[in-house]
Amino acid sequence: MDTPTPPAAPRPLRRDAELNRQRVLVAAKEVFAERGLEATLDEIAKHAGLGVGTVYRRFPNKEALIDALFEEGFAQILELTERALAEADAWAGLVFLLTRMAEVQAADFGLRDVMLSETYGRDRIAQMRDRIKPMMEQLVARAQEQGLLRADFRATDIMAVQLMISATVEFTHGVRDGGWRRYVPMLLDGLIARRDGVTELAEPELDDDDLHSAMQSWPRYRRGSAPVESRRQQDL
Amino acid sequence: MDTPTPPAAPRPLRRDAELNRQRVLVAAKEVFAERGLEATLDEIAKHAGLGVGTVYRRFPNKEALIDALFEEGFAQILELTERALAEADAWAGLVFLLTRMAEVQAADFGLRDVMLSETYGRDRIAQMRDRIKPMMEQLVARAQEQGLLRADFRATDIMAVQLMISATVEFTHGVRDGGWRRYVPMLLDGLIARRDGVTELAEPELDDDDLHSAMQSWPRYRRGSAPVESRRQQDL
DNA sequence: TAGAACCGGAGAGATGATCTCCACTTGTTG
């Protein structure tokens, strides 16, 4: 409106400022990775050894930070999909893809949230999703032609499968990392067209203690345990 | 401490009060069922056509209300488990149990939360859990002896399977109710020891629009869309 | 019809998140 910005010269940041911007990005990546997108910008700032103000000076809001951060992650997923598609055996490609995706989910809860949510990234990330979709469809189609993937499977089911995987990742998280490796093969054994035996499970079972801890930390409904607990002794 | 309550005569409620107590219970059941335990007592009160105060006069806090409510639900699950165990074909029993449990989850998000969380009900509900566990173990053992359940499956895996089911229930909820019916058979096809073909899926696939809505409403990370957006015009 | 029991719902108080503001510090540049 007033100062007509010269198209491509937004003035570079001061050296320390640029350094801090990087620090924020790194910290954000780490914190989001282990806590998911629900992580606070305060947490990220603290982790970066900076004040929140600094974060907000570089990124107008949380969403912008997320956008800046996960373009790369999505590119990684795109590449995974391409590799899966390049496989001659499409079923092997699918197994590869779902396993690697599970690894991604387990390693980066932030990326998982971005991937599974669609509430994010109206922009570039949405485009990524659109590019990945037809590749998935092709992968499914080829795996079925080759007779290994069950014929009634559809590309849209992949999302549900990912969600199931996500559930096992979250369930075993912090209790037995990599515990999900027990469940991905089980799931895949349900997707194959036919089989004589069973795929060996890459991970031993959870024992009762594991199960107990896992259920304790299962997210749904926390809070409300003993919230107020004050002001009583006044009735008589 | 002061008035030593006579063991079994807590004085009956006034007629209208008792009626309202029932109303609360009914409303709570309905609201929790469709929104899960994260539902607010204000919501419940409103749904019951009462004030929050009334709810709190009958139930000291949210947890007490939940406790009062879900004993029955758990009894229902116990009964389901017994029926599954009574089945001669243990695999059929397991299929029955997991399917019915999925139905329960879909029909009552509150019960699902109580079931899957262990953060709840130090008391009676915990006991229920303890009674159900050995029955599950027995069911698994018998299904394996009969050769239909994969040999490397363990009773502790049931929780993970439930969680996967839960993920599909939530995913399809409000988009295509009963959509989970497509995924439970897939999962079970992964648990069976061997199979020649594939179990027919009870539910058609999600189309692209369904998928879109489902992803939109996928819970993880909501908020933060456009939170403040006020106070600006003051710089010049 | 007295008065105990009950009711509604505003609001106290806790929590927890996003984002702003400004006194102060630091880097850069002539």
Add this chain to the structure above:
DNA sequence: CAACAAGTGGAGATCATCTCTCCGGTTCTA
């Protein structure tokens, strides 16, 4: 080596939600 623009920290303004309390007013019941 100033001078000053750029950058910084972090307390706190705001907002959004919950849970649970309080009390003036209403309703049952005996």
